Amino acid sequence: MTLTRRRFLTASGAGLCALAAPTLARARAMPVLQAGPSSAQIAPLPYPVTPVWAYGPEGVRGTIPGPEIRVRAGDRVRRRLSNGLSQPTAVHWHGIRIDNAMDGAAGLTQDAVEPGDVFDYDFVAPDAGTYWYHSHNRSWEQVARGLAGPLIVEEAEPWAGLEGAATREVTCVLDDWRLVADGAIHEESFGALHDAAHGGRLGNTVTLNGASETALPVRAGERLRLRLINAATARVMPLRIDGHAATVIARDGFATAPQAVDQVVLAPAQRADIVIDCTGAPGSRASILLDAGRGEWVPIASLAYSGEAPLPAVEAPVRPLPDPAWREPDLGSAQREELLMEGGAMGGLSGAMLDGTRLDARALAEKGKVWAFNGIAGGMHTRLFRIARDRTMHLTLRNDTAWPHGIHLHGHHFQVLSRDGVAEPGRVLHDTVLAAPREVVEIAFVADNPGKWMIHCHMLDHQASGMMGWFEVA
Numbered sequence: 001m002t003l004t005r006r007r008f009l010t011a012s013g014a015g016l017c018a019l020a021a022p023t024l025a026r027a028r029a030m031p032v033l034q035a036g037p038s039s040a041q042i043a044p045l046p047y048p049v050t051p052v053w054a055y056g057p058e059g060v061r062g063t064i065p066g067p068e069i070r071v072r073a074g075d076r077v078r079r080r081l082s083n084g085l086s087q088p089t090a091v092h093w094h095g096i097r098i099d100n101a102m103d104g105a106a107g108l109t110q111d112a113v114e115p116g117d118v119f120d121y122d123f124v125a126p127d128a129g130t131y132w133y134h135s136h137n138r139s140w141e142q143v144a145r146g147l148a149g150p151l152i153v154e155e156a157e158p159w160a161g162l163e164g165a166a167t168r169e170v171t172c173v174l175d176d177w178r179l180v181a182d183g184a185i186h187e188e189s190f191g192a193l194h195d196a197a198h199g200g201r202l203g204n205t206v207t208l209n210g211a212s213e214t215a216l217p218v219r220a221g222e223r224l225r226l227r228l229i230n231a232a233t234a235r236v237m238p239l240r241i242d243g244h245a246a247t248v249i250a251r252d253g254f255a256t257a258p259q260a261v262d263q264v265v266l267a268p269a270q271r272a273d274i275v276i277d278c279t280g281a282p283g284s285r286a287s288i289l290l291d292a293g294r295g296e297w298v299p300i301a302s303l304a305y306s307g308e309a310p311l312p313a314v315e316a317p318v319r320p321l322p323d324p325a326w327r328e329p330d331l332g333s334a335q336r337e338e339l340l341m342e343g344g345a346m347g348g349l350s351g352a353m354l355d356g357t358r359l360d361a362r363a364l365a366e367k368g369k370v371w372a373f374n375g376i377a378g379g380m381h382t383r384l385f386r387i388a389r390d391r392t393m394h395l396t397l398r399n400d401t402a403w404p405h406g407i408h409l410h411g412h413h414f415q416v417l418s419r420d421g422v423a424e425p426g427r428v429l430h431d432t433v434l435a436a437p438r439e440v441v442e443i444a445f446v447a448d449n450p451g452k453w454m455i456h457c458h459m460l461d462h463q464a465s466g467m468m469g470w471f472e473v474a
C-alpha cells in the first residue's frame with residue numbers, strides 16, 4: 001500500500017504527539033543558517049575571489065550577501081544559527097520589533113555562540129518591511145568580513161499588483177569592502193584606532209548584491225520597488241539612478257507617505273524602499289551612482305534594459321504602502337533623556353568612564369576607546385536609562401563631535417521629531433538615524449517592548465570604540 005502524502009503527514013504527526021508532545025515545536029525542522037568561511041567574487045574580474053565569512057544553508061558554502069529570508073508580516077522566522085567560524089558569533093535581526101531574548105545582542109540578550117555550537121532563533125516578525133540580519137559579536141570585524149543578509153517581511157495583504165504599486169521588486173544589498181591587490185580583505189585595519197576615531201573603516205570597493213558593477217536586468221515600462229539596504233560598516237551612501245526619478249515609500253522598513261527625491265542617503269544599517277519607473281529605452285543602461293565624497297558621483301552598478309518592447313507604463317501615482325501599526329508617542333507625559341555623543345578626532349574628549357573607572361583620553365585610547373555616550377565609553381557595564389513599559393521616551397541625540405553617526409536603537413522604531421530645533425516634516429519612522437556633526441536630533445517612541453536593548457552607533461568601529469550602551473524597558 002502506498003502512503004499518500006496526507007496520510008504520511010498525519011501518521012508522523014500522531015507519532016510525534018504520542019512520543020514527544022512537549023517538544024513538538026522543536027521537532028519541526030529548524031532551518032539552519034550556517035556562518036562559516038567562504039569566498040566570493042567581490043572585486044571585478046580579473047581580480048581573484050575574496051575569502052569571506054558568510055551565511056548559508058546547512059552544509060553549503062555561504063554567499064554574499066547571505067540568503068534572503070522572506071516571510072509575511074505576523075509570521076515566525078525560525079533559524080538555527082550554526083557557528084562554523086573560528087570566533088564566537090550571534091545574529092541580530094536588525095529593525096525587527098522582536099522578542100528581547102531573540103535579539104542576538106551578544107553580551108546583553110544572549111551569550112555569543114561558541115565555534116561548533118548552535119543557537120535557535122524563533123520569533124515573530126510583526127511589521128512588513130525591508131530588514132536585514134547581521135553578526136552582533138565583534139561585528140566591526142564579522143560584518144566587514146561578510147556576515148550579513150536581507151530579511152524581507154512582506155505586507156500581510158499583498159501590495160504589489162494594486163493600482164499604482166510596483167510591478168516587480170528587487171532587493172539591493174549595498175556594501176563596502178576594503179580589499180588589497182590580491183582581492184583579500186585588508187585585515188590589518190580591523191580594530192585600527194585611527195579609522196575608529198574618524199569616519200570608521202571605509203572600504204575601496206562598493207558592491208550591490210555582493211559584486212562590483214552588478215547589472216540589474218530590467219524591462220522598459222516596469223515600475224520597480226527597490227529594497228535598498230546599506231550593509232556597510234562605516235560608509236554613508238548617498239545614491240541616485242542616472243535619468244530616473246525615485247519615490248521613497250518606506251524608510252527602515254516602515255511605510256512613509258510617497259516622497260519624490262533627487263537622491264537617497266543611507267547611513268550604515270539604514271534601508272529605503274524606493275519606486276522607480278523604468279523610463280529608459282530598450283537595450284540601454286542607466287548607472288546607479290554613489291556620492292563617493294565631495295559630490296563626486298561614481299557608478300557602482302547599473303540597470304540593464306532588455307531589448308524587449310516596453311511594457312505599458314504605469315500611469316497611476318505611486319501607491320503608498322499600508323500604514324504601519326504605529327503607536328503615537330505621548331509627548332506630554334514622556335520621559336525625557338539625552339544621549340550626548342563625544343569624542344573622536346577633533347573632538348577633544350577629556351575623559352570618560354570605562355567599566356566603572358574614570359580615565360583620561362590617553363588612557364582610554366590605550367584601551368581602544370575614543371568615543372563616549374553620556375560620559376561613558378562603550379561596554380555593557382552601565383545602563384544608560386530605564387523606562388516604564390508603555391511610557392513614551394523623548395530622547396535628544398546630541399552629536400557633539402566632528403563626525404556623522406548613525407544611531408540605532410534595538411527593539412523599537414522611533415519617530416524623528418526635529419533636527420536642530422526644526423520640526424521634521426511628515427511622520428518619518430526609523431530604527432537608525434543619521435546625526436550630522438554638531439547636529440541635535442530629537443526622537444520619540446512608545447517603549448512598549450520589554451527587555452534590555454542596545455543603543456549604539458552603527459558605524460561599527462565607533463560602536464567598538466565607545467559609542468555603545470543599553471537601556472531597559474521594564
Ligand code: C2O
Pocket residue numbers: 092094134136269408410454456458
Ligand atoms: Cu544592526 Cu546593534 O545592530
Ligand code: CU
Pocket residue numbers: 404405406457458459462463467
Ligand atoms: Cu558613529
